[in-house]
Amino acid sequence: MYRLVGTLSGVNTSERLIESTRELLWERGYVGTSPKAIQQRAGAGQGSMYHHFSGKPDLALAAIRRTAEELRAAAEAGFRAPGTALQRITAYLRRERDVLRGCPVGRLTQDPDVMADPVLRQPVEDTFAWLRTRIAEVLAEGRERGELTAALDPAATATTVVAVLQGGYVLARAANDSAPFDQAVDGVLNLLAAHTADAG
Amino acid sequence: MYRLVGTLSGVNTSERLIESTRELLWERGYVGTSPKAIQQRAGAGQGSMYHHFSGKPDLALAAIRRTAEELRAAAEAGFRAPGTALQRITAYLRRERDVLRGCPVGRLTQDPDVMADPVLRQPVEDTFAWLRTRIAEVLAEGRERGELTAALDPAATATTVVAVLQGGYVLARAANDSAPFDQAVDGVLNLLAAHTADAG
Structure with a gap:
């Protein structure tokens, strides 16, 4: 576990947010993907998410790209x-x-x-x-x-x-x-x- | 309107239930199609629906067929x-x-x-x-x-x-x-x- 957390922390937050959004879009579709769920999966706070992205549409665009x-x-x-x-x-x-x-x-x-x-x-x-x-x-x-x-x-x-x-x-x-x-x-x-x- | 209601009444209830289920499956998918919504669209009561079909899966099967x-x-x-x-x-x-x-x-x-x-x-x-x-x-x-x-x-x-x-x-x-x-x-x-x- 320590090793996993260490590895995840090494990836930057923006990357983790994009990858989490990709997974959620795949599993639940756009309508089922909430900003809260993205933050939880990425292990990122709300402030951090809005620092990197203007919102869910912006993150979804990055994920789709x-x-x-x-x-x-x-x-x-x-x-x-x-x-x-x-x-x-x-x-x-x-x-x-x-x-x-x-x-x-x-x-x-x-x-x-x-x-x-x-x-x-x-x-x-x-x-x-x-x-x-x-x-x-x-x-x-x-x-x-x-x-x-x-x-x-x-x-x-x-x-x-x-x-x-x-x-x-x-x-x-x-x-x-x-x-x-x-x-x-x-x-x-x-x-x-x-x-x-x-x-x- | 009278003519439309008259025409709809002429079609039998089982048919109306199947057609309503087809429309709802198309618009909302299986998960979004409730027995209540099917009854409302078909203008049929709950008793009538369960007289003709054992439930939503049975109606969906008839609709898909x-x-x-x-x-x-x-x-x-x-x-x-x-x-x-x-x-x-x-x-x-x-x-x-x-x-x-x-x-x-x-x-x-x-x-x-x-x-x-x-x-x-x-x-x-x-x-x-x-x-x-x-x-x-x-x-x-x-x-x-x-x-x-x-x-x-x-x-x-x-x-x-x-x-x-x-x-x-x-x-x-x-x-x-x-x-x-x-x-x-x-x-x-x-x-x-x-x-x-x-x-x-």
């Missing part, structure tokens, strides 16, 4: 993997995920308070816009290098790829089994494989 | 449309939808109380399993008729198609715009078109 940044960093690792465009998209789609837990950013689209506030919705919108753009870039590179056929539409295909992941989470949750997620990914990769230049 | 049946009927209309397999899948994917409202069955996967109860989750799981099977059948028929290439995997592709729709709703909600949904559908149809026998 942090979640979005982590998703981008994890995705970018896949996109920067070595190999062809299809291999890089495959690395992104097949990276290890806690499928039944769901996508931390996608799940925010089901929080009515987050979606109703344009400021809180913005990082969610931006994350998916960025993902679609990055995947379109990877596909366009593959087309330029002659790996993928000219018939492939990078922008539309990229949106399809992102939708497959988000929909895969929905199907896995409905089945309480990650198998439909994996099958949805297999399916889109098979479809993409038909567009590789040597598949003609 | 009704929603699932409607989705199946609407989807089946697309699958039974005339034309090739790809035309029938296109009819299903492009049928008019209130995209920003979301999928009435898919949204239930975000209701923690519905997902935690195996009996309430069952119709949600069954609906997606049925959709995947029906689309796989349509694709397999297209392959047998020589419309689609042998390289197309009907089962995996069907799961991808269902995931694209569900993920399309997520992306539309994130953007507060139905355009990403339409683009995800365009993308998967383009990918499927590359598997038509005359595209090779």
Whole structure:
């Protein structure tokens, strides 16, 4: 216990407040996350919280931005993997995920308070816009290098790829089994494989 | 008003209770839907409700089953449309939808109380399993008729198609715009078109 408290004290208060807000948003949603609960979980006083943040919306924005940044960093690792465009998209789609837990950013689209506030919705919108753009870039590179056929539409295909992941989470949750997620990914990769230049 | 009351009275009480439960589940989720609120919206007394249903879980199950049946009927209309397999899948994917409202069955996967109860989750799981099977059948028929290439995997592709729709709703909600949904559908149809026998 002493060691745990010591470690927690070492992290700065602002960080602890953001991490506590992320956990509570995930567990209880925006409406169920009170400033009091955030302070208790972070081990921070009310004065300390309002020293760092103007209030719950400000903290929620910091928490959502942090979640979005982590998703981008994890995705970018896949996109920067070595190999062809299809291999890089495959690395992104097949990276290890806690499928039944769901996508931390996608799940925010089901929080009515987050979606109703344009400021809180913005990082969610931006994350998916960025993902679609990055995947379109990877596909366009593959087309330029002659790996993928000219018939492939990078922008539309990229949106399809992102939708497959988000929909895969929905199907896995409905089945309480990650198998439909994996099958949805297999399916889109098979479809993409038909567009590789040597598949003609 | 007299006419409205007259019309409502004409519908039987059991029907009114089911429809009221569907509306409340949609608006407030399972946890926010009280037996009292259902009775008030249905204009039915407590005795009447317990005459028809054993309680809230029983009514919720009837409501979820009704929603699932409607989705199946609407989807089946697309699958039974005339034309090739790809035309029938296109009819299903492009049928008019209130995209920003979301999928009435898919949204239930975000209701923690519905997902935690195996009996309430069952119709949600069954609906997606049925959709995947029906689309796989349509694709397999297209392959047998020589419309689609042998390289197309009907089962995996069907799961991808269902995931694209569900993920399309997520992306539309994130953007507060139905355009990403339409683009995800365009993308998967383009990918499927590359598997038509005359595209090779």
